[in-house]
Amino acid sequence: MDNKEIIRLTALELSRKIEGGELTSRQVTDAFIERIEQVEPQVHAFIVTTFDEARKTADEIDKKRQDGEKLHPLAGVPIAIKDVVVTKGIQTTAGSKMLEGWIPPYDASLVVKIKEIGMPILGKTNMDEFAMGSSTEHSAYGKTCNPWDLDRIPGGSGGGSAAAVAAFEAPLAIGTDTGGSIRQPAAVTGTVGAKPTYGYVSRYGLVALSSSLDQAGPCSRTVIDSALLQDVIQGPDYHDSTSQLSSEVTAENSNYQAALEGLRIGSENDGLKGVKVGVVKQMQEGFAPEVFARFQEEIEALEEKGAEIIEVDCPHFEYALGAYYLIMPSEASSNLARFDGMRYGQRVDGASSDEMMANTRGAMFGEEVKRRILLGTYALSAGYYDAYYGSAQKVRTLIQKDFAEAFAKVDFIATPTAPTVAFKFGEKIDDPLAMYMNDIATIPANLAGIPGLSLPSGLAEEGLPAGIQILVPAKSDDKMYKFAAAIEAMTDKLPEPKGLEK
């Protein structure tokens, strides 16, 4: 099997071939490294690559397999990690100049899990600075290009992870999703991305944007690959007080088993019979025509398979974006206060500590970061707190209520993921409000803490991919993978991204 074929295999296929001895982890890892070296000049999905470490891990896994050790199915399958995730000994910048050269002394809890099972880490992927953005144009390390059209954005903030997976630079990647940073890039790159239930994946070691919204999750090219990866990274963690919702993954509750079941019911003619699918009344407008058409076609296909389509009313969704842009900047203004030049990262000197801090923050934070710090600082100020942060928290409760009422009637909710296909570089960079609208369909899940997944729904405007989003109640991640896999099974497979040579 040549390298071109290897890199086009899914994580599950790679896992089976490595387990079966048909491929070694080293072969697979080298194939992806070769691909990265080949396409990175065009895509620029990575801030740093860690090929030596990846090869070392691959060799260790191959040795263990030779010795007959029992290994995890994903052992030896390479992965890319968003640069917002802290990695011991590997520069972690969160896309910011502020952290240029910072080598963390510890691993994020999810990285510990990835290392424990022996997945070679290929490198750290590009992102909007401190995960603030929907285009990856706000990275201090240059833009990442969409493999479908190199003049277009790969989504954001996790554009690097999505582009790497779409460009066959990695079979799997880790993203983080505060308002859609996994799902929106997945939609515009024709890949799969999932935000787990809040608390399912430990946040220990994620450079925090908005603590009550942040959640790490998988990026892949198939639903079952994301399910496999979430099974690896989810689980309660002593280091994260908010991780208490999750439970250990067992054979019975694994997302992988659920996805297998979904693939089965999606391929059978009457497998989806009786499943109740919610379509949100408030999410019928504001989408590009073809993006919405692909979504409608999915809904019609579901109906043909025997699913019951029910319109659900979520009256408070209209306030979601407003609430989000109060809560997220408020928490971010506090979370980012620690970047002051005192202890790590970059420093710009001054005559006093106050001056040094101000100089450092002034020089090292990008415009979007400063904008959100200002917004958040204002929203938390005495006299404004109740009107802004306080009200936003109330909206949050109302959105949870909307979801609760909807899920009393339906098994899952489907929406288009992003309002448009990938837009061109520079198109929205000077219009923050237009940029923020990208997350209109993904934000409610973060505010409510429920899981959400985006998978391709087909090609829309300009022949570029669009996504469909599946939402389920909190702690039903397995159901999300089941329904997503069922939809994947009944949807035509996308062609390869057309922006890159083979």
Added chain:
Amino acid sequence: MADKLLGYEEAIKKYDPTFGIEVHVELATKTKMFCPAPNPAYDNNLENLTHPNTMLTPVSLGLPGALPVLNKQAVEYAIKIGLALNCEIAEKSVFSRKNYFYPDMTKNFQTSQYDLPTCINGYVDVELDDGEVFRVDIERAHLEEDAGKNNHVGGAEGRIQGADHSLVDYNRAGVPLIEIVTRPVFNTGKRAPEVAAAYVRTLRDIFKAIGVSNAQMERGNVRADVNLSLAPAGSGKLGTRTETKNVNSFSAIEAAAKYEIRRQGAVLDSGADVFQETRMWHEASNDTSSGRPKSDADDYRYFPEPDLMPLYISREKVEEVRATLPELPQAKRNRLKEEYGFKPLEMRDVINAEALNIIEDTVKKGATPQGARKWWMNEALEESRKAWNEGQEPTITPDQIAAMDKLVQEGKINDKIARQVLDAMIQGEGDDPAKIVADKGLEVVNDDGALIAAIQEAFAKMPKAKTDIAGGNQGAAGPIIGMVMKATGGQADGKRVRELILEEAAK
């Protein structure tokens, strides 16, 4: 420029002082508030053995991605303190972020309870030297984390003025603290400074008794900020307050309160307004100086800490903790005063010398209360007493004092010999009083024959004394006793000598 001061009596005549105190106590948990880094306040000796910036984890250093996890022991200590201060223990309390930039803050926000603290609405009764009791109401006691320490290098006394650079030690960052805030204390009149100092001392004694802190003022385990204001006498109004920081001893609290009463009195007398500000206490010059202006509108942009869940404390847990509370200092004082029969003045001296606990321990080990009191109040044992109070190995232990006191009670030695035995132990000549007595031949002379011989010898020299005593004048025995004691090198049992003199005189 030196502050203008009014005479204290004059100030008190014209103005009514109102004060409030914030006390921070470092909890002696093994690890820090939100991470498993060792807590320097667990053992005060630890700090000296450790280099700067070594008692850290990613959490206490505020590294990107690090998250707090609440220390269960710290919560139990908070409940203990709350119960000891007669507080209600809230079923739900919430940690918030207090946002402000300072180099000693690793995250540039302090995680602290804010509008929903764990302990609310308590009080503590404060007894002054003369037995008068004042009740101080406590508004709240909340959990929070400490910051690191800035060390300014190159200036005088480590102060920032004139320093050419600063170093930051984050070892203290994340040490669990309880902040205890009083309600304004009115109507203490001229005793306000005494009540303020006695209040902090009362808290300190409680912290020690319930074992939540090493509670050493001089080590910064307990820190007090004194808020004080004056209003025209009898007006019933509240004046503008100042907050004096850096007051690190009981005497400093009293002196700082007195100083502020005199200073604010002079300001008001001049027709000016007191400026609301933070002032620093200077131990060396016994005065305060202006710090930074403090407005009630300081905006810390508090919001609930999203990285921590609300803290729910079950009523069962409260009762469980209550059951572990030992007898509190005030109750213990009252009980022991009764049990030991100490006179009020004796009791006051014992309390002021912080000797009650060591006396109790010594009595438990077999000493008489008066014996234990007498020895531990002795200057020669001050060092040992202090060491024992601080949990260190004292030169002389309660066991030794108890053993020595027993020898006295059994009549084997007298006080004078006991003092010699004590000196020998302090000099390191031995640990066991009985053995020292035996080795040095210090035992009192119990041989009646030898004593009678000495008495007869003395009578021979002073025949008149013999007839006087026989005639009923017991006072005449004094010189004879003196002569016998001299003859026996002080090792005679005075009581026995007196008995024998009476017998011999009657013969």
